[in-house]
Amino acid sequence: MLNQVERKQIVEALTLWSQTVPNEPMLGFLEGDQYLTPREIVAAVQQNTQDGQAVLEMLEHGVRREGLEAVVARLCRRLQATARW
Amino acid sequence: MGDFAIIRPKDDKSSRQASDWANDLIAKLKAAVHSEIDSVDDWSPANTTNILASLSGKADLVCYFGHGEEDRWLTSNSATLDTGNVTGIKGQSAKGRAIVSIACKTSCKLGPAAITAGVKAWLGFTIKVKVIAPHNLLDPIGDAIVDGIALLSKKGTMQQARDRLAANLDQLVTAYDSGKYAQHPEAEMGYFAAMSMRDHVVVNGNANFQPLP
Numbered sequence: 001m002l003n004q005v006e007r008k009q010i011v012e013a014l015t016l017w018s019q020t021v022p023n024e025p026m027l028g029f030l031e032g033d034q035y036l037t038p039r040e041i042v043a044a045v046q047q048n049t050q051d052g053q054a055v056l057e058m059l060e061h062g063v064r065r066e067g068l069e070a071v072v073a074r075l076c077r078r079l080q081a082t083a084r085w
Numbered sequence: 086m087g088d089f090a091i092i093r094p095k096d097d098k099s100s101r102q103a104s105d106w107a108n109d110l111i112a113k114l115k116a117a118v119h120s121e122i123d124s125v126d127d128w129s130p131a132n133t134t135n136i137l138a139s140l141s142g143k144a145d146l147v148c149y150f151g152h153g154e155e156d157r158w159l160t161s162n163s164a165t166l167d168t169g170n171v172t173g174i175k176g177q178s179a180k181g182r183a184i185v186s187i188a189c190k191t192s193c194k195l196g197p198a199a200i201t202a203g204v205k206a207w208l209g210f211t212i213k214v215k216v217i218a219p220h221n222l223l224d225p226i227g228d229a230i231v232d233g234i235a236l237l238s239k240k241g242t243m244q245q246a247r248d249r250l251a252a253n254l255d256q257l258v259t260a261y262d263s264g265k266y267a268q269h270p271e272a273e274m275g276y277f278a279a280m281s282m283r284d285h286v287v288v289n290g291n292a293n294f295q296p297l298p
Contacts, residue, residue: 008231009142015098017273021270021271021273022270024218024270025279026217026218026270026271026274027215027216027217027218027271027274028098028099028102028211028215028217028218029099029214029215029216029217030099030100030103030151030152030153030187030188030189030213030214030216031152031153031154031159031189031190031213031214032099032129033096033098033099033162034097034098034099034222035098035099035216035218038159041274054213057213057281058212058213058215058277058278059214059277060283061277061284062276062277062280062281065280065284067245071277074273074276077273
């Protein structure tokens with residue numbers, strides 16, 4: 001499970017990411033019953049719903065494999081690309 | 086030639102997308118001259134009775150596309166097959182039967198329970214299966230899964246199918262990272278989805294079993 005520091009940074013990065021992609025249905029699980037839009041993904045994580053926990057579980061796998069900084073950088077890469085312009 | 090069955094509850098959006106994966110798999114298996122001898126879906130319906138009947142039939146390979154948890158398959162949030170009633174699978178031939186379970190986490194408990202109940206091999210996931218809404222009509226995760234399972238149509242073993250599926254998901258990680266899907270809006274979620282699934286696809290039971298001779 002993500003610790004508090006990791007979770008805080010992931011939620012912040014997810015929030016930024018959600019502002020850089022179209023808010024259209026994107027991600028679902030063969031457990032839940034809907035596709036989440038980016039903003040719904042952020043809300044689900046913040047509210048710690050079942051879908052939110054599934055999103056964090058997925059991102060935690062990335063954190064354990066590649067490190068927190070790499071996951072945050074990936075989520076923020078569109079923002080950074082825009083900032084370069 | 087072998088016989089296969091498909092179970093797909095189609096009880097909501099993500100499950101219907103998984104049903105589209107089933108359609109692709111059926112086409113590939115039939116192209117290799119295997120026969121679909123049973124189908125359980127929302128019209129059947131996909132309840133415990135019909136699912137147990139299908140699992141107890143003559144199919145060499147049963148493929149499930151739908152919702153699941155560690156210890157159960159679900160239709161409309163109700164358990165159908167679980168670690169309790171999986172012992173009700175009958176009619177195991179000497180050759181045995183394989184099950185492919187494209188559902189969340191069922192290789193944690195349901196798969197092992199099925200092996201104990203007499204199923205020869207089970208291919209599934211120990212993590213939640215992610216479904217990315219198609220972009221430009223493309224569904225790369227579904228394609229990766231179907232291509233992996235379809236290896237069974239060419240006398241592949243369960244282990245070879247698992248390895249192909251994992252390799253496909255690995256290629257997809259690269260495609261979402263810096264390849265042809267890197268600019269798609271779902272690239273970040275697709276990257277993490279493919280990576281987590283790549284690392285959590287397993288075979289329970291006899292990994293060398295060839296269900297479709």
